[in-house]
Amino acid sequence: MSVNKAILIGNVGKDPEVRYLENGVAVANFSLATSEVYKNKAGEKITTTEWHNIVLWNRLAETAEKFVKKGTPLFIEGRIRTRQWEDKDGNKRYTTEIVGDNMQLLGRKPETEPNIHPEEKEQAENPNDLTAQQENADDLPF
Secondary structure, three states: OOOOOEEEEEEEOOOOEEEEOOOOOEEEEEEEEEEEEEEOOOOOEEEEEEEEEEEEEHHHHHHHHHHOOOOOEEEEEEEEEEEEEEOOOOOEEEEEEEEEEEEEEOOOOOOOOOOOOHHHHHHHHOHHHOOOOOOOHHHOOO
């Protein structure tokens, strides 16, 4: 038995880039920064930041497109995946990313409500409860 689980709480580094595949499936990509603060031997406060590549699919991607912006504090739960690809010169490259299964917006509700459709109003009224399950994870095109 094995476990591949990542739990992150951090701040979004850039607005999500959302695209739709030919079959209508949404995919969102963005970075998430997590920081650690500690004191070194000299007593100086040191902050280190780790950047994570986040990938969301289907409803999670659509939710991110509507509600997630640069700087948004976010909880992400998912799995770690490393992909191999070739660059334009034929060199092998590797990318490690977190494929999110759950997402929750953290922080307070915005002062102004976004301009949204009535069926999305319930989500906007409760942004801290925006949790979605990954749908059809085995059917994703890679």
